[in-house]
Amino acid sequence: MLKMWNKITKNDLVYVNTVLPFGAALLGKIKGAKVIYHIHESSVSPAVLKWFLFGMVRFTATEIINVSKYVQQQHNICSVPNRIVYNTIEDSYLEKLLPKKPTEQAQNVLMICSLKVYKGVFEFLQLAKDNPQFYFRLVLNAKQEDINDFFRNCVIPDNLLIYPAQQDVHIFYQWADIIVNLSRPDGWIETFGLTIIEGMAYRLPAVVPPVGGILEVIEEGVSGCSVDSRNRQQLNETLRYILQNNNRYQMMSEAAKKRLELFKEAKMRAVLSYSTLIN
Numbered sequence: 001m002l003k004m005w006n007k008i009t010k011n012d013l014v015y016v017n018t019v020l021p022f023g024a025a026l027l028g029k030i031k032g033a034k035v036i037y038h039i040h041e042s043s044v045s046p047a048v049l050k051w052f053l054f055g056m057v058r059f060t061a062t063e064i065i066n067v068s069k070y071v072q073q074q075h076n077i078c079s080v081p082n083r084i085v086y087n088t089i090e091d092s093y094l095e096k097l098l099p100k101k102p103t104e105q106a107q108n109v110l111m112i113c114s115l116k117v118y119k120g121v122f123e124f125l126q127l128a129k130d131n132p133q134f135y136f137r138l139v140l141n142a143k144q145e146d147i148n149d150f151f152r153n154c155v156i157p158d159n160l161l162i163y164p165a166q167q168d169v170h171i172f173y174q175w176a177d178i179i180v181n182l183s184r185p186d187g188w189i190e191t192f193g194l195t196i197i198e199g200m201a202y203r204l205p206a207v208v209p210p211v212g213g214i215l216e217v218i219e220e221g222v223s224g225c226s227v228d229s230r231n232r233q234q235l236n237e238t239l240r241y242i243l244q245n246n247n248r249y250q251m252m253s254e255a256a257k258k259r260l261e262l263f264k265e266a267k268m269r270a271v272l273s274y275s276t277l278i279n
Contacts, residue, residue: 008027008028008031008033009031009033010031010032010033011033012028012031012033012034013033013034013035013036014027014028014033014034014035014036015036015038016028016035016036016037016038017038017040018038018039018040018041019037019039019041019044019053019054019056019057020053022052022053022056022057022060025037025056025057025060025061026056026060028060029059029060034062034063035060035061035062035063036061036062036063036064036065037057037060037061037063037064037065038065038067038085039057039064039065039066039067039071039072039075040067040071040087040191040192041071041191042070042071042074042075042189042191043189054075054077057075057077057080058077058079058080061077061080062080062081063080063081063082063083064077064080064081064082064083065082065083065084065085066082066083066084066085067084067085067086067087067191067192067213068084068086068191068192068212068213068216069084069213069216070189070191070212070213070215070216071191071213072084086192086216086217086262086263087192087194087197087263088197088263088264088265089194089197089198089200089201089260089263089264089265090265091264091265093198093201094201094264096168096170097170097201097202098170098171098173098174099174100174100202100203103177103249103250103253104246105246106177106178106242106243106244106246106249107133107134107135107177107243108134108135108136108137108175108176108177108178109127109128109131109134109135109136109137109176109177109178109180109239109243110136110137110138110139110172110173110175110176110178110179110180110199110204111124111136111137111138111139111179111180111181111182111195112138112139112140112141112169112172112179112195113138113139113140113141113181113183113195114140114141114142115140115141115142115146115147115150116187116188117184117187118183118184118186118187118188119182119183119184119188120181120182120183120184120229121138121140121150121182122154123182123184123229123230123232123235124136124138124180124182124229125138125151125154125156125157125160126232127180127182127235127236127239128157128159128160129157130232130236131159131236131239131240132157132158132159134159134239134243135159136157136159136160136161137160137161137162137163137172137175137176138160138161138162138163139163139165139166139169139172140162140163140164140165141165142164142165143164143165144164147162147164169198173198173199173201173202173204174202176199176202176204177204177243177249178199178204178205178206178207178239178242178243179195179196179198179199179204179205179206179207180206180207180208180239181193181195181196181206181207181208181209181214182207182209182229182235183209183212183214183229184209184229184230185209185210185211185212185228185230186230189209189211189212190208190209190212190213190214191212191213191214192213192214192217193206193208193213193214193217196208196214196217196218196224197217197260197263199256200223200256200257200259200260200263201260203253203254203256203257204253204256205223205224205225205242205249205252205253205255205256206218206223206224206225206256207224207225207226207227207235207238207239207242208224208225208226208227209226209227209228209229210226210227210228217259217263218259219255219259222252222255222259223252223255223256223258223259224252224256225238225241225242
């Protein structure tokens with residue numbers, strides 16, 4: 001903050017990405033500059049830190065950009081102009097899309113996440129056990145040795161393959177017929193859902209949690225469905241509902257492709273053109 005003291009003027013714009021770098025925002029406020037906060041998270045621990053950080057947002061921000069309506073509702077700062085700008089899929093990702101063959105019988109289920117209990121990895125394991133008629137792949141942001149330790153006492157069904165962190169996930173999306181996010185609402189609230197959007201690029205319907213910003217990514221019953229992963233029966237029924245009726249699946253797949261338009265870079269640039277980031 002001290003190093004920037006003589007560099008920031010009232011004619012500058014200070015862009016603060018996430019709520020943690022409050023020193024830059026405070027400096028911008030003192031100098032009379034515009035301060036734009038880009039808020040990605042709603043859960044900050046401990047509670048006193050959350051109170052402080054969002055208090056700094058309220059005190060210093062000229063404008064707030066939120067990655068979802070859910071995030072905006074959680075902080076509920078009404079004294080500052082707010083806008084919703086969804087995270088987008090990079091054009092460079094779309095340029096690398098692999099050709100996908102028409103799906104004759106949807107049966108391949110994909111989840112990509114970190115190696116955490118609250119991400120629903122055990123629910124995904126149980127889902128594979130409950131549905132031997134389908135094939136499952138779990139890609140984890142972890143090393144193979146950590147994965148081995150994590151699942152040491154688990155029985156992995158034959159229809160489930162587990163992979164360590166990958167530099168390129170395109171081949172997994174190409175293989176899949178559906179993308180799922182099974183984060184447990186009691187342990188983690190998704191403020192967005194990048195893997196769901198990446199799946200949309202491959203026409204994949206989605207199953208997502210029933211709370212959080214990730215609900216804004218799909219259209220309920222159109223391009224995907226929401227379900228609490230702790231509800232084993234409902235989760236099984238939802239997966240089968242999407243995959244076992246070919247006409248329904250094809251309609252949801254097409255809807256996923258159309259939904260992707262909302263999350264492309266051009267859409268974000270169009271929204272930001274009305275922001276004080278540009279003006």
